[in-house]
Amino acid sequence: MTETKITEQDLKELRAAYDENPTNAILERTVTQNGIGNVSYDETATEKLNPVFSVEVKTGKVSNQKQSGRCWMFALLNTLKHQFGAKYNVKDFELSQNYLFFWDKIERANIFYDRIINTANKPLDDRTVQYFLEVGPGADGGQWAMAVSLVQKYGVVPTTAFSETNVSESTGDLKSILNYKLRSDAFKLRNMVNDGVSEEDIHDAREQMLAEVYKIAAYSLGVPPKTFDFEYRDDNDNYHIDRDLTPKAFYEKYLSDADLDDYVVLSNSPDKEYDKMYRLSAQENVVDGRKIEFLNLPMEDLKNAAIAQLKDGQAVWFANDIARQSDRKKGFLAENLYHYDELFDVDLSMSKKERLQYHEACVSHATALTGVDLVDDKPTKWKVENSWGSKNGVNGYFIMDDGWMNEYVYEIVINKKYLSNDKTALLSQSPVELAPWDSLE
Numbered sequence: 001m002t003e004t005k006i007t008e009q010d011l012k013e014l015r016a017a018y019d020e021n022p023t024n025a026i027l028e029r030t031v032t033q034n035g036i037g038n039v040s041y042d043e044t045a046t047e048k049l050n051p052v053f054s055v056e057v058k059t060g061k062v063s064n065q066k067q068s069g070r071c072w073m074f075a076l077l078n079t080l081k082h083q084f085g086a087k088y089n090v091k092d093f094e095l096s097q098n099y100l101f102f103w104d105k106i107e108r109a110n111i112f113y114d115r116i117i118n119t120a121n122k123p124l125d126d127r128t129v130q131y132f133l134e135v136g137p138g139a140d141g142g143q144w145a146m147a148v149s150l151v152q153k154y155g156v157v158p159t160t161a162f163s164e165t166n167v168s169e170s171t172g173d174l175k176s177i178l179n180y181k182l183r184s185d186a187f188k189l190r191n192m193v194n195d196g197v198s199e200e201d202i203h204d205a206r207e208q209m210l211a212e213v214y215k216i217a218a219y220s221l222g223v224p225p226k227t228f229d230f231e232y233r234d235d236n237d238n239y240h241i242d243r244d245l246t247p248k249a250f251y252e253k254y255l256s257d258a259d260l261d262d263y264v265v266l267s268n269s270p271d272k273e274y275d276k277m278y279r280l281s282a283q284e285n286v287v288d289g290r291k292i293e294f295l296n297l298p299m300e301d302l303k304n305a306a307i308a309q310l311k312d313g314q315a316v317w318f319a320n321d322i323a324r325q326s327d328r329k330k331g332f333l334a335e336n337l338y339h340y341d342e343l344f345d346v347d348l349s350m351s352k353k354e355r356l357q358y359h360e361a362c363v364s365h366a367t368a369l370t371g372v373d374l375v376d377d378k379p380t381k382w383k384v385e386n387s388w389g390s391k392n393g394v395n396g397y398f399i400m401d402d403g404w405m406n407e408y409v410y411e412i413v414i415n416k417k418y419l420s421n422d423k424t425a426l427l428s429q430s431p432v433e434l435a436p437w438d439s440l441e
Helices: 010-022 023-033 038-042 071-087 097-118 127-133 146-153 172-194 199-221 247-254 298-312 340-344 352-359 402-408 421-426
Strands: 229-232 239-245 263-267 275-278 292-295 318-319 365-375 377-384 397-401 410-414
Touching: 023 038, 038 340, 038 397, 071 146, 071 318, 071 365, 097 127, 097 172, 097 199, 127 172, 146 247, 146 263, 172 199, 172 377, 229 247, 239 247, 263 298, 298 365, 298 402, 298 410, 340 365, 377 402, 397 402, 402 410
Parallel strands: 263 292
Antiparallel strands: 229 239, 263 410, 275 292, 318 365, 318 410, 365 377, 377 397
C-alpha cells in the first residue's frame, strides 16, 4: 500500500498558500474568537420558522430525558400520553419512562447472553461478535419496536407509580457498570462454551449473571410495582381513583385504543432499495418481542402518511439525526442553518444516500411530530415535541423546516390505515435481513 509522507517542503507550501490570501487572516481571527457555529450561522434560515401550524395535535408540557439516551421510549410514551390526555381530559399527564427503562436493562442483558452463547464458536474478532461487544450491551439507545416490545410485555405505569431516580436521569455510571459487567460475563460464557462445559452449568451461570443485573438495576432504578392505585384529577378538577391495577391492566384499560400492532415503521434510507421490507434483528431487545422491521420508501410517502396521521389528531414518532443543522437553544432545525462550506470555502456536498454509505449520517435521536404547516397542501415546516425539557426551543418544542426533514429524518411510525393499498401490500414481504452495523442501527 502506498503511503504519502508530509515533507518540510509540503508544510512550507501549505503555509504559503494560506498566507497568500489576506482574507484567511481575517477569518482566522473571526472564527477563533467567535466559534465555527456562530460565524457560519444563517439567521435568514429561521425567518419562516415561526411557531404557528395549520395542523396541530393537542399537547401539554414536554418531558425531559435529562442526561440519558432514552429518547426512543420517551417518544413512544409521549404519543401514548397524548391519546390518554385527549380521551380523559388530562393535559399534562406523564407515563413512567423509568419503568420501561428498568425492564429494558433486564431484557437487553438476557438477549445479550443468548447472542454471546450462540456466537461462542466464532472467533473473537468476528465482525458480528465485535458488534455485540462494541455497541455497548448496557447502552441506553433503542428503536421504536424495542419500546413496543417492553410495553406489550410489561405494560406501563404513570410516573406517580414509579418515578425517576438520580440514576435514570443521569445514566452514565449505570451504562458504564453494565457494559463492564456484561462484557465480563461474555468472556466467562464464551470460555465455558469453548471449554465444553455442560449446557446445564452454562444455564445456571447465565441465570446467576441475570440475577446480578437485576440487582444492579434495582439498586439504581428501584423495583417496579406489581400493582398500584391510579389517582388523578382531570382538567375540570374532577377526582378519579382506580385501585389495585397491574401495569398491564392499566395499559389495556386506559391506552389500548392505540393497538401498537397496527403501527409500522416507514424508513427513508436511500442507500437501500425502495418498496422493500428490511429487518434489523441484531438490535431487538426482547426474545419473541416486536421485530425491528422497516418499509423503505421515498420521503414523499413518509410525509404524506405523517400528514394524514396528524390531521387525525395523532402524534407521529420519528427518528432523526438532530445534531445536524440544529440550534438546540432556539429549537430550530433548518436545512441550511449553518454554512460551513461557505465559511471554509470547501466542498462539503454529499447526498443523503452518500452520507449514509460513508458513515456521515446516523439515526441519533427519536422525537414526535405534533404539527405541520401546509401551504397549498404542501408541508413547509413541522412541529417537533422534543424530550429535552422546556428550556430548549419554544417551551420544549422545536420547529423543523421541510428541507431538514428531507435530509435528516430516517424513520416515522404510522398506523397502517394511513398507507395506500399498494404500500400496505408491501408489508407482506419477507424482510431482507440487515447487517448489525447497518446505517439504520
